[in-house]
Amino acid sequence: xxxxxxxxxxxxxxxxxxxxxxxxxxxxxxxxxxxxxxxxxxxxxxxxxxxxxxxxxxxxxxxxxxxxxxxxxxxxxxxxxxxxxxxxxxxxxxxxxxxxxxxxxxxxxxxxxxxxxxxxxxxxxxxxxxxxxxxxxxxxxxxxxxxxxxxxxxxxxxxxxxxxxxxxx
Ligand code: RP5
Numbered sequence: 001x002x003x004x005x006x007x008x009x010x011x012x013x014x015x016x017x018x019x020x021x022x023x024x025x026x027x028x029x030x031x032x033x034x035x036x037x038x039x040x041x042x043x044x045x046x047x048x049x050x051x052x053x054x055x056x057x058x059x060x061x062x063x064x065x066x067x068x069x070x071x072x073x074x075x076x077x078x079x080x081x082x083x084x085x086x087x088x089x090x091x092x093x094x095x096x097x098x099x100x101x102x103x104x105x106x107x108x109x110x111x112x113x114x115x116x117x118x119x120x121x122x123x124x125x126x127x128x129x130x131x132x133x134x135x136x137x138x139x140x141x142x143x144x145x146x147x148x149x150x151x152x153x154x155x156x157x158x159x160x161x162x163x164x165x166x167x168x169x
Pocket of ligand 1: 014015016017018019043069070071072093095
């Protein structure tokens, strides 16, 4: 269920609507944890002014964490980080002939002073970006911290069950 009525605490940004299918993995996690998020298409290259405007205004409106997914020469996470001191989590996406290696290097190789937490390329990265954001929010939210522990526990139980099924088939 979407958390439309709550004020968003996390922004899920992406450079293009072609990124949406992968970045929706982050939305799913926030829905699962009951964290209010806002998803926007904002590009470092195609809408640079609107991107900076959004970052500057979002900070004032109570947003706490930015997730930025982009492919090709992925500068979105970097440009967001250049305009805020809030945590920025980058998700490199496979959108070119280089299968995301270009985006990974652009996201992870930030110069000293402007950090971006880079996740893995693609869907696992989008999912982990949201879980990492939940982990950050859990530092000041005991309810969320308990949910995150339950999430890990049930993940372990699912894998153990699969192993058990495999051994007894
Ligand atoms: C990046 O260029 C976007 O994040 C996207 O991954 C990639 C290709 O964009 P489209 O040409 O599909 O709009 O800025």
